Amino acid sequence: MASVRRNRADPVDDPGAGNIRARYRRILRFAAWNLAVTWWFELLLPRIGLGLVAERTRPARMQRFARRFHVLAVDLGGLMIKVGQFLSSRLDVLPPEITTELAGLQDEVPPVPFPAIRALAEKELGVPLERAFAWVEETTIAAASLGQAHRARLLPADAAETGLKDVVIKVQRPGIDAIVDVDLAALRKVGGWLSRFRVVSSRADVPALVMEFAQTSFEEIDYLHEAANSERFGVDFADDDRVAVPRVAWERCTRRVLTLEDVTAIKITDVAALKAAGIDPVQVAPVFASVMFDQLFTNGFFHADPHPGNIFVTPAPAGAGGLPWKLTFIDFGMMGEVPASTRSGLRKLLIAAASRDGKGLVAAIGDVGVLMPSADVAGLERAMTQLFGRFGGMGFAELREVDPREFRDFAVEFGDVVRSLPFQLPENFLLIIRAMSLTSGVCSSLDPRFNLWDSVEPYAAQLLRDERGNLLQDAAQQALEAAGLALRLPGRLDALIARIEEGNLTAANxxxxxxxxxxxxxxxxxxxxxxxxxxxxxxxxxxxxxxxxxxxxxxxxxxxxxxxxxxxxxxxxxxx
Missing domain, CATH: 1.10.287 (Helix Hairpins)
Known part of the structure; x- marks a missing residue:
C-alpha cells in the first residue's frame, strides 16, 4: 500500500497567512518610511550644504534598510522574497551593505506544513496522494517564496508509461494567488510614488517595470507554463553535452502541481562537494558562464533565475566536450525572451566590451534601446573609453584591490554625465540584468579569481566571426543608405539656406x-x-x-x- 513518509518536526506556519489588508498596509508603511528617509538624506541635505552628513551615514543607513527589509520579506513571504532576491543580485548598482544582507533570501524561506500541501495537491490531482504516487516524502527538499518541493516515486504503471521513477513534486503555497494580488497592488502604489520623482521617471518607466514584474509573477504561479518552459529549454540544449534538463511527468501536472524527474545532485556553489566528487570548481565557472551566454546571445530564451539553488553539477560519463559532469538546470518559472532586435544589440554590446571599444559600447547600448534618442552621448563615450582604459579586463578580485579613491575620482568626473542621461529599460531587460548578475556571482563563488572577461572574450570573438559572415550584406545595405542620403541632400541644403536667410536657424547645447x-x-x-x-x-x-x-x-x-x-x-x- 502506498505511504507518506512522516516527519516529526513541525514546520513553521505559512508566512502568507494572515490579514491581507494588514499585509498591504505593512508593505506601504515600510516603503513610505524608507522613501522619506532617502529623500531627506540624499536629496534635501545636499541641497542645504550638508552632503557630508549624508555621505558619512550612508553605509549604516543602507545596512539598516537591508536588515529591516530582510525581516519584512521573511515574515511576509510571497513576492517580497522575489523583490529581495532581485535586490541581492544587483551587485552592479547596490552597495554591499544591501546585497550581502539580502543574499540569504535565496534559500531562507520557511516551509508550509505538509497537511496543507497534501490537501492542495489532492484537490488539484483529483485523487488521494496514495493513489497518485507510490510514496511522497513529507520533509520538504526546497521551500521557495511561491511553492515548495517534495521527493516522491511514481506508481509502477505510471513509471513504465513515462520512463520516470523517482520524481520531485512542486506544490504551490496555499493562498498564494491572493498574496500575489495584494503584493502587486502594493508594488503598483509604490511605483506610482516613485514615478512622481522626476529623477526616477526621466530614467525609467516604473509602472511599466511593475507591470513586467507582474506578468513574470503570474507566469511563475502557472506550473503548466513552467512545464512547457522546461521542455522548450530542453529542446534548445538537446544536442549540448554540457547541459541536462529534468523531464516532465505531464500526467501528474496541473496549474498548481508540477511533477518532474528527480535530478538532485551537487549544488553548483558547494565547492567542498564538488572537490570530493573529483570536479574542479575552477573549471565549472567558465562553462556555466558560456552556457548562460548561449541562452542570452544565441538562443534568446534564457533562465532568468540562475541562483545556486536552481543549478546542479551532475557527475556523468565524459561526453563529446570531454566533461565528466553536466550542468543541470531546474525551476523554469522565471524565464526571459530576448527579441531578435535586442539580441543583435546585445551581441554588438558584448563585442564592443570585449574589444574595449567605448564608443562602440555606447552605440550598442543605444541599439538595445536603453538610451533614449535625445541622449547626449559624447560625455558617456569619453567616460566609457576612460573606464576601459583604467579598469577594463579586471576581474572582481582585482577590482577589490584598486584604491577606492580612483573609483571616487571617476564617479566625480563622470557622475553628472551618467545621471543626466535619459534612459529606459526595454522589455525583459530587468531579467537580463538579473541573469547576468547572478551568473557573475555564481562564477565568483566557484573561483574567487574568476575574471568574466576571460569568458567574454572568446565568446565575443566567435560572435565577431559570425558577424563578418554578413559583411557583404551590411556593406550593400550601407551603400543603399548612402545613395538615399545623396538623393535627399540637395533638398535638405535648400531648406537649410532658406532658414538661414529667414533668421530662423537655432542651435542648442x-x-x-x-x-x-x-x-x-x-x-x-x-x-x-x-x-x-x-x-x-x-x-x-x-x-x-x-x-x-x-x-x-x-x-x-x-x-x-x-x-x-x-x-x-x-x-x-x-x-x-
Missing part, C-alpha cells in the same frame, strides 16, 4: 544650458543662505537683551532657508 541653470541656482541659494545666516545670528545676539524680538528673528530666518532650498526649481529641466 544641452550641457551648456544645464551648467548655466545650475550656476544660476547656486548663486540664488548662496544669497538665501547668506540672508538666513545673517538673520539667525542677529536673532541670537538680540535675544540676550530682547527675548521676544530675538526669537522672532530666529523664527523668521526659516523663510530664506526655505527659499534657498526650493529656489530655481521652476527653471530646472530635470526637476524632482
Amino acid at each position: 544641452p550641457r551648456l544650458e544645464r551648467r548655466a541653470a545650475r550656476l544660476d541656482r547656486t548663486v540664488r541659494r548662496a544669497a538665501s543662505a547668506l540672508v538666513f545666516g545673517a538673520v539667525l545670528i542677529a536673532g541670537a545676539v538680540v535675544r540676550a537683551d530682547d527675548p521676544a524680538l530675538g526669537s522672532a528673528l530666529m523664527l523668521a530666518s526659516a523663510l530664506p532657508l526655505l527659499h534657498g532650498m526650493w529656489v530655481g526649481r521652476r527653471g530646472r529641466n530635470p526637476r524632482l
Whole structure:
C-alpha cells in the first residue's frame, strides 16, 4: 500500500497567512518610511550644504534598510522574497551593505506544513496522494517564496508509461494567488510614488517595470507554463553535452502541481562537494558562464533565475566536450525572451566590451534601446573609453584591490554625465540584468579569481566571426543608405539656406544650458543662505537683551532657508 513518509518536526506556519489588508498596509508603511528617509538624506541635505552628513551615514543607513527589509520579506513571504532576491543580485548598482544582507533570501524561506500541501495537491490531482504516487516524502527538499518541493516515486504503471521513477513534486503555497494580488497592488502604489520623482521617471518607466514584474509573477504561479518552459529549454540544449534538463511527468501536472524527474545532485556553489566528487570548481565557472551566454546571445530564451539553488553539477560519463559532469538546470518559472532586435544589440554590446571599444559600447547600448534618442552621448563615450582604459579586463578580485579613491575620482568626473542621461529599460531587460548578475556571482563563488572577461572574450570573438559572415550584406545595405542620403541632400541644403536667410536657424547645447541653470541656482541659494545666516545670528545676539524680538528673528530666518532650498526649481529641466 502506498505511504507518506512522516516527519516529526513541525514546520513553521505559512508566512502568507494572515490579514491581507494588514499585509498591504505593512508593505506601504515600510516603503513610505524608507522613501522619506532617502529623500531627506540624499536629496534635501545636499541641497542645504550638508552632503557630508549624508555621505558619512550612508553605509549604516543602507545596512539598516537591508536588515529591516530582510525581516519584512521573511515574515511576509510571497513576492517580497522575489523583490529581495532581485535586490541581492544587483551587485552592479547596490552597495554591499544591501546585497550581502539580502543574499540569504535565496534559500531562507520557511516551509508550509505538509497537511496543507497534501490537501492542495489532492484537490488539484483529483485523487488521494496514495493513489497518485507510490510514496511522497513529507520533509520538504526546497521551500521557495511561491511553492515548495517534495521527493516522491511514481506508481509502477505510471513509471513504465513515462520512463520516470523517482520524481520531485512542486506544490504551490496555499493562498498564494491572493498574496500575489495584494503584493502587486502594493508594488503598483509604490511605483506610482516613485514615478512622481522626476529623477526616477526621466530614467525609467516604473509602472511599466511593475507591470513586467507582474506578468513574470503570474507566469511563475502557472506550473503548466513552467512545464512547457522546461521542455522548450530542453529542446534548445538537446544536442549540448554540457547541459541536462529534468523531464516532465505531464500526467501528474496541473496549474498548481508540477511533477518532474528527480535530478538532485551537487549544488553548483558547494565547492567542498564538488572537490570530493573529483570536479574542479575552477573549471565549472567558465562553462556555466558560456552556457548562460548561449541562452542570452544565441538562443534568446534564457533562465532568468540562475541562483545556486536552481543549478546542479551532475557527475556523468565524459561526453563529446570531454566533461565528466553536466550542468543541470531546474525551476523554469522565471524565464526571459530576448527579441531578435535586442539580441543583435546585445551581441554588438558584448563585442564592443570585449574589444574595449567605448564608443562602440555606447552605440550598442543605444541599439538595445536603453538610451533614449535625445541622449547626449559624447560625455558617456569619453567616460566609457576612460573606464576601459583604467579598469577594463579586471576581474572582481582585482577590482577589490584598486584604491577606492580612483573609483571616487571617476564617479566625480563622470557622475553628472551618467545621471543626466535619459534612459529606459526595454522589455525583459530587468531579467537580463538579473541573469547576468547572478551568473557573475555564481562564477565568483566557484573561483574567487574568476575574471568574466576571460569568458567574454572568446565568446565575443566567435560572435565577431559570425558577424563578418554578413559583411557583404551590411556593406550593400550601407551603400543603399548612402545613395538615399545623396538623393535627399540637395533638398535638405535648400531648406537649410532658406532658414538661414529667414533668421530662423537655432542651435542648442544641452550641457551648456544645464551648467548655466545650475550656476544660476547656486548663486540664488548662496544669497538665501547668506540672508538666513545673517538673520539667525542677529536673532541670537538680540535675544540676550530682547527675548521676544530675538526669537522672532530666529523664527523668521526659516523663510530664506526655505527659499534657498526650493529656489530655481521652476527653471530646472530635470526637476524632482
